[in-house]
Amino acid sequence: MPLRANATLTFTSYEVTNEGIDFHFVSPDPGPGEPSDYFVLITDAELATVTTQLQLRTLVRDRLERKLRATGIASKLDQFIGQSLVIA
16 A cells, blocks of 8 residues: 555655765654655755755655656556567
């Protein structure tokens, strides 16, 4: 079962890595069998384009939605499930 619909995620910490910034979020009620901790990576290049708090919030939210809900991806990939490919 995926993360509960309309789940609240609270930003708790971050870690600076060679790849960028790992943002750590915790959900107090993620749903049965789901983890409480979630991480999303924002690269230095992505962060460099951010100049306001609103832009940062939007970037992080969009990245979380992509990672946790496959927003913008699922509709493309779900129809591919079960298909076979032949490669030469």
